Amino acid sequence: MKSSDVILQTTSKIVFFVILLFAIHLFFEGHYRPGGGFVGGLVTAGAIVLFLLAFDIKTVSILLPFDYKWVTAIGLLISILTAAGSIVFNVPFFTHTYDHFHLPLIGETSLHTAALFDLGVYLVVVGVTMTIIQTIGESE
């Protein structure tokens, strides 16, 4: 007979998705209400950390096979490209633009390039947080 983490593991399997949904919700709320890329990224990292606590590093790395350094790099690239995109249209660096579109299912929404910049921030925060935690966790 050995002690088992059955309660923690089963609960985290369910709670993970709730936290992830909340993170996505925070990310998209950022323009009009409290939230945004930074908080969304931290909450996402929190969801992954919950898995790390319930299972072990090997299992989680099989489940989410990302190299988080690359995630950070891609996030920075998205942010810099979003900022640099304004140069092409002959306006100052970091000028954002938005327009109203009619999307299927969602309806009338305004799409803003700041959301892309926020996506970069989101990826950087997830990547950096997970890199720090995994590096500390793996060092024997």
Next chain:
Amino acid sequence: MAFQILLNLFIAFVWMFLKVSYDPGTFIIGYLMGLGMLFVVRRYFRSRFYLGKVWAAIYLVLLFFKELILSNINVLKIVLQPKLDFQPGIFEYKTILTKDWEITLLSNLITLTPGTLVVDVLENEKEKILYIHAIHVPDAHEAIDGIKNTFEKAIMEVSR
């Protein structure tokens, strides 16, 4: 279970297409008709008719609320007594449940009712043992029987 629900949804959608109206009212009527049809042919499914399972889940929730209120009153009595004459203790509880989610649900129900608390779960291939701390156990067998007759039975009813 899942197949029956899917079939019921399918029947409801077919009813909507037949009526060429896509409002929720038509869907609900189709769904209820599907329920009736599934009830008629319930013996041809491998699992039992799924409304029984839904009812068992609702019963489990109601049972949990009842136990919550009752055990809260019991703990309140213990707390408000001028002299402390309760006997805390830890007893082991051999459960007949096997699946992970059943164990988790049982443990959470036990923990959420005040006075009892799951300390640890031991398991091997054959059996699973819950260690439960209770604030007042004059008789461990009585407490074990209480859990067996309420929560465990209700959870078995859901997963049957």
